Amino acid sequence: MEAGKKVDIGKIDMEKEAEKVATNPGILAYPHHAGSALVKPEDRGKIKGRSVAAMYEQTDRELSQIYEQMQLLARQAKDIQSRVEVSERIYKAHVSFEPIIGKIYYLYCRADGEDVLSMIAPTEWGRSQPFQQYISKVKLLSDHTWEILESRID
Secondary structure, three states, rough: OOOOOOHHHHHHOHHHHHOOOOOOHHHOOOOOOOOOOOOOOOOOHHHHHHHHHHHHHHHHHHHHHHHHHHHHHHHHHHHHHHHHHHHHHHHHHOOOOOOOOOEEEEEOOOOOEEEEEEEOHHOOOOOOOOOEEEEEEEEEEOOOOOEEEEOOOO
């Protein structure tokens, strides 16, 4: 069409022009006219691959977190087991005084195998330590359980 030339609307076939326009352009999987935005088909395998990789990353992170929690629980269980062992030894030990809540005491083993609870630390005995082995440093808690502050038991 030349510039400045008038268009005769009467000669335009409106039915034929209507066939060139999409009724619902928003649902088409392709551009419906030359000025449309570029519609690029996606590679479904690539989308699934990225999704699976993201899923593995997320589940690996969650499994790692659960593993760390399991390690913490295992350490706590081992600490409780050690606390029970030392507490049993303390309650079976020879104690010549009444332990006071909140105070620190020391558990020793004599040469004859008897355990003894003492108020004297291993460093305070000097050369005259009467016990064969130092076992634990403990503190009596208000519920009459023992907190292990230091232990030579594996």
